[in-house]
Amino acid sequence: MxxxxxxxxxxxxxxxxxxxxxxxxxxxxxxxxxxxxxxxxxxxxxxxxxxxxxxxxxxxxxxxxxxxxYSFFSMIPKGEFPVSICTGTACYVRGAETVLNEFKKQLEIEVGETSTDGKFSLSCLRCVGACGLAPVVTVGDKTYGRVAPDDVKEIISEYLK
Amino acid sequence: MDRVKLTIDGRAVEVPAGTTIYKAAKELGIDIPILCYMDLKDLNIENKPGGCRICVVEVEGRGNLASSCSTNVAAGMVVKTNSMRVINARRTVMELILSDHPKDCLSCAKSGNCDLQDMAVKLGIREIPGQEYAEMSTYRLDTSPSIIRELDKCIMCRRCETMCNDFQTVGALHAVNRGFESVVAPAFEMNLEHSPCTYCGQCVAVCPTGALTEVDHTSKVISALNDPTKTVVVQTAPAVRAALGEEFGMEPGTRVTGQMVSALRQLGFDYVFDTDFAADLTIMEEGTELLGRLTRFMEGDEEVKLPILTSCCPGWVNFFEYNYPEMKEIPSTARSPQQMFGSIAKSYFAEMIEVDRKDMVVISIMPCLAKKYECQREEFSVDGNPDVDYSITTRELAHLIKQANLDLAKLDSDDFDAPLGESSGAGVIFAATGGVIEAATRTAYEIYTGKVLEKVDFEQLRGMEGIRSAKVDFDGQEINIGIAHGLGNARKLLDDVKAGKSQYHAIEIMACPGGCIGGGGQPLHHGDASILKARARAIYAEDRDKPIRKSHENPYIKKLYEEFLGEPMSEKAHELLHTHYFDKRKKIFQV
The missing domain is CATH 1.10.10 (Arc Repressor Mutant, subunit A)
Known part of the structure; x- marks a missing residue:
């Protein structure tokens, strides 16, 4: 790490x-x-x-x-808006990986890293207990359900205002 | 205790409740294959993570297969250890373990001595499916002065973690990360050098694969032997002679002292000497220091530091330098026999044969990995020239002998060279836990009381208990002695000393189970602790057969003091044979 x-x-x-x-x-x-x-x-x-x-x-x-x-613990400072992608079984089979890849591409960081401006950090977690909404992404305290790669840009832009 | 009846492979067996299926099967002579499981009964060490799943068995009425090493028996249980389902599962488990394991068996340091390789043979693995898409681990190689960690070969059995944490309480290694990334590593995945590692090598001694191995110096030894400008001197630690034979298929406990000397001579060493000689010398210095401190104590000197702690074991020295630096004035200042030998070889003996110390190469054969680190310590060198150039293990010596096309069993017995090859029985027993303090007692008794010791065997100091204590009567003066082997046991005694609760006058500590006979550089015991007992018996037999059994009666030791050192603890002895210790606590993590 x-x-x-x-x-x-x-x-x-x-x-x-x-x-x-x-x-x-x-x-x-x-x-x-x-x-x-x-x-x-x-x-x-x-x-x-x-x-x-x-x-x-x-x-x-x-x-x-x-x-x-434990993926909850981190050895680097989290970003102002920590982004977590659930890669638990349900989210995974419903395309969490493609969503994750889109976040990596858009934010230009890998999992476990924080963007240079300190705004975003990216992590994976295992099941937030909202499998019905799979795939699930959380940014800070806010949860996004049924996220598709195409939604990623919009989610990020919410925090750039 | 309640007993439980069950059936294993169609045969009835009755065992105490709480027994595992694995152990119950063993009662019937059924050897269920194991990989991560390790049971060193005599040492009370058990590694039972139930992680590798090689030992799975079928239990009637149970849906999934059970890991036999961690599942207890139940009344009426019907177990199958070799059904089709079990064998298929076991092979699949093995194939999965091997799928990301490096395939460099031919050039692996553990080849031919590897539990994983043996298991692949036993299970008849002929192909490893999925190789074309299997992801391989690419963990960096970590080389320390004594131990190499090649974690691509780690199968997460966690035996090393058990030895390092539960038995040694060193805490250098722990499982870190998760899933495919998981490995056993020091804190923050630093190199071993920047961890509290003592280089005791017990992790290496139990590693079932090539993930943990010793730093190999055999090629350096071969180079020295082939350099005509060098005078190459070898010293052999006492524990080596009781274990080397195992590498040549001999029974554990076979004494091979004479054949070992022959082999070393045939390998081309110019002088074949014995660390036992230096062990006798250690007794002269450490025994004198003990008596000095005792006498001052008896005379009411409150400044004197007791108990005195032995200082022969470099793993133990590393341990207290890191864990108890505030008590670094307590251990004896006597250097270890390896270092005393090097120091005397490159001064007294070099002068005697008129060789410059820079043209002399001192090799030590040790049962130990920490000795590799010890001989590299800066304080044990003169102008950058180390007193001991290279330390190789019993296992490395076996490789050298085999490479030279020699069969140890077929060699005639030979004698060590004089003057540094002569030793007493007291020097030999340094190899076993309790041996150093017994040797010291033999000499200290006679010097203190002025009387001749009638019975030199102090049975009360021997044994395999982790912590032992004994009282020795010095002609009316009772001396309290404590003995610990294994650093976890040592820690218990040390905590008492730190708290001012220790009643001992002297404490012997050895880092490895059984003492040096169970060292990290010895032939691998593969989980059979009875081998250590056999080696201990060999050591005490070797002592019994020695004409001289007290260090101070060794004529060459007497001569060394007459001709060169003066007397024990003299200025010259201090310069050549004593040392001081460092506070290492703050040194780690600072990279």
Whole structure:
């Protein structure tokens, strides 16, 4: 997974520490700690994972393993408008891949990347529980159903205004 | 415990409740094929991810096939391990595993010693369908001083992860990513060099494929042997002689010391010496240091640091430099036998034979992968010339011998050269867990009490328990000794020391299961931990047969001190035989 190199400020380190503590530094709470940390920082750079690893006494390799396993977690800052394409079974068979390819082409980024102007990021997710609307795309909190490649340009233009 | 009756392949068997189908079948002598599953009973290590699906069996009344390694038996269960359905499923599983596996078996480091290859043979795989459209993994190659990771060959059995995390508690490796991208890797997919890896090599020792292998230095050894300007000196670690024979089809535990010496001589080494000599030297230095610290402690010196920790094992040294840097004053400052040997060979012995150290090449044969890293440590060199040039494993030595068209079994027994080839039984037992501390006890007892030790065998220090403790009576003074093998066990003792709760005067720690006999550079045990016990028996037998069994009685050690070093812990000894440790915690991740 690609990542961005940053330096954490002392108050940011303390923030992570307090998140870990709020979950009792329990190994079983790792996913919750990661959720909360991503909520705070917008993403989970290696430096944040290292602090979590040290604080919770969990090997950094394991923390990284969990971060890279769940598509929800990201190691690069998401765009202002995060675009997610569902590639779960129902969406996939109804053409999610062609929709995804159209987004890649229009935004000129790959999955897991953020556009240079910071506006859009692209990710895939597995099932949002709206299979009847397959294929499904979400942009931020808004959901689009039965999306065809031809709709992509219009969806993007909504956010360029 | 409740017992359960079931039928496997038409035969009845009764096993305790909670037994897996795989183990129940084993009771009947039925060997269900396994790939990811690993059970090192004697070491309490079990890897059971149930992921590879090679061990599937048919259970009557159950819709899908069950993975026998992770499915428990039930009363009245009817199991088929070899039905048509099972065999077809197993072959399909294997074909899928092989579909994205590199096909370079002929030139793979694991060829001929590979669980995956053996399985393909066993299942009679003759073609791998879908090759024309199978996507291949293109993970980058990661080379460290000791270990090579070639993850295109990883089948995600996760045995390495179990060894690294559960047994060693090192936490360098973990499964990362998802689906086709998933591999076992260090944090942030950095190279191993920038992880907490100790180079213990236990991941390599259990890897069923060529994904994890050692850095091979055999060609460098061959070059040195063929360079007429070089004097090539070899040292052999104690554990090698108890395992090398396995590479030539001999029973585990066969002692091949004499044949190994013959082979090395025929390979063209100018001097065939023994690391055991340096083990005796280690005892002189480490034993003296122990007694010094003990005496000061008894006299009420509160500054003195106890317990003293052994420092022979480079995997363990790496472990505490990373995990316990705040306690780096506690381990003995004595260098490991490998490094003591190199240092003495390139000073005392080089002077003796009038060879410049730059024209001398010191090769070590080690059961260990961390030794490859250790000999590259900067502090073990003089003006950029390392004390030990190359360290090769028991497995690499076997390759060298085979390449030279020699059959170890057919070689006559031969003796090590003098003066650095002479050793006591105490030097030999360094190979087994508890051996270093037993060797130290033999010498420390006699120096401390001024009495002759009647019984040199300290049975209470031996065994395969992960953590052992024993009391030794030094003529009225009780010495508390702790022993741990496996870094997870070491961590438990270390945490006590850190918390000020440790009652021990001295602690021996070895990174690998069973000590060096179970090292990452030894012939692969393929999941059979009884092999380690056989090697330990061979080591203690070797000790018993030695005319001299205490390090301080080794006449060549005495001579070395008389002619060259003065006395243990002298200024010269400090310069050549001792070291210091570093805080490595902050060094990783900083690339």
């Amino acid at each position: 690609s990542s961005v190199k940053i330096e954490l400020r002392q108050d940011q380190i303390e923030k992570i520490d307090s998140i870990c503590e709020s979950f009792g530094n329990q190994e079983g709470e790792l996913i919750n700690v990661l959720h909360k940390s991503q909520e705070t920082f917008g993403y989970l750079p290696a430096e944040v994972q290292e602090v979590i690893s040290e604080k919770m006494e969990i090997p950094a390799a394991k923390v990284y393993g969990v971060v890279t396993f």
